[in-house]
Amino acid sequence: MRDYPENELPYIKFKDVSFSYPGERENLIFKCNFTIKKHGFWMVVGKNGSGKSTLLKLINGIINPKNGFIQSNANIGMVFQNPDHQILMPNCRSELLININKNLSQKEINKKIEYVLDQVGMTGFEKRPIHTLSGGQKQRLTIASALIGNKNFILLDEPTALLDQTSQLKVLQTIKNLTSDHKKPLLALWITHRYEELTYADAVAELKNGFLSSWQEPSKFQYN
Numbered sequence: 001m002r003d004y005p006e007n008e009l010p011y012i013k014f015k016d017v018s019f020s021y022p023g024e025r026e027n028l029i030f031k032c033n034f035t036i037k038k039h040g041f042w043m044v045v046g047k048n049g050s051g052k053s054t055l056l057k058l059i060n061g062i063i064n065p066k067n068g069f070i071q072s073n074a075n076i077g078m079v080f081q082n083p084d085h086q087i088l089m090p091n092c093r094s095e096l097l098i099n100i101n102k103n104l105s106q107k108e109i110n111k112k113i114e115y116v117l118d119q120v121g122m123t124g125f126e127k128r129p130i131h132t133l134s135g136g137q138k139q140r141l142t143i144a145s146a147l148i149g150n151k152n153f154i155l156l157d158e159p160t161a162l163l164d165q166t167s168q169l170k171v172l173q174t175i176k177n178l179t180s181d182h183k184k185p186l187l188a189l190w191i192t193h194r195y196e197e198l199t200y201a202d203a204v205a206e207l208k209n210g211f212l213s214s215w216q217e218p219s220k221f222q223y224n
């Protein structure tokens with residue numbers, strides 16, 4: 001895991017980024033340019049197969065651009081669609097422990113666990129076995145794992161796709177609270193194909209036919 005200065009603001013910059021999977025002639029992402037250098041709740045919307053997950057893989061460096069370049073100083077955390085593919089341990093505390101800085105004292109560790117569970121609205125869940133959590137609670141635990149691992153930029157790939165509406169709204173509200181926190185606001189990029197989620201965002205862009213539109217306020221966002 002890369003260390004980063006506590007007070008340095010995370011940013012990501014795409015400059016003329018194009019990408020196609022091996023064997024594919026057509027670019028899935030074409031000359032993509034954008035910069036995010038401010039905390040907040042950013043959303044990218046796009047239809048199935050438009051390349052949303054590929055965009056996230058480019059951001060977190062799992063794949064590299066064919067052309068153009070990407071710059072970032074962020075310490076990136078991921079939240080996937082299915083938390084069962086991500087959570088490894090049998091209870092909340094042990095799951096958080098595998099993501100924490102091991103040099104902390106026992107007292108500091110306990111304090112941090114309490115703090116991040118509180119931040120995602122799961123106060124008192126420390127000893128809860130994972131199999132007793134709802135889908136939405138599991139998603140909020142994966143967000144807590146990113147927070148306890150000092151991630152300052154969280155990428156969420158359709159995190160509510162498997163949730164009912166009540167859980168969906170709780171996860172949306174959790175990210176909304178974290179990204180608008182007065183003391184240490186988070187940077188989050190949320191991928192969705194559910195247009196009703198866009199109202200939670202500070203800025204929205206659409207990925208379509210390989211192009212990412214400019215960022216717009218959700219109230220002014222028009223999709224084609």
Ligand SMILES: Nc1ncnc2c1ncn2[C@@H]1O[C@H](COP(=O)(O)OP(=O)(O)OP(=O)(O)O)[C@@H](O)[C@H]1O
Pocket residue numbers: 021022028046047048049050051052053054055193
């Ligand atoms: N590893 C890969 N090798 C080849 N093609 C791939 C690979 N991963 C994805 N693709 C193709 O790239 C296109 C975009 O996939 P991607 O998963 O980025 O879309 P998406 O917008 O996230 O879709 P969804 O809404 O279904 O999650 C699809 O046509 C997919 O089949």
Ligand SMILES: [Mg+2]
Pocket residue numbers: 052053054157
């Ligand atoms: Mg996807």
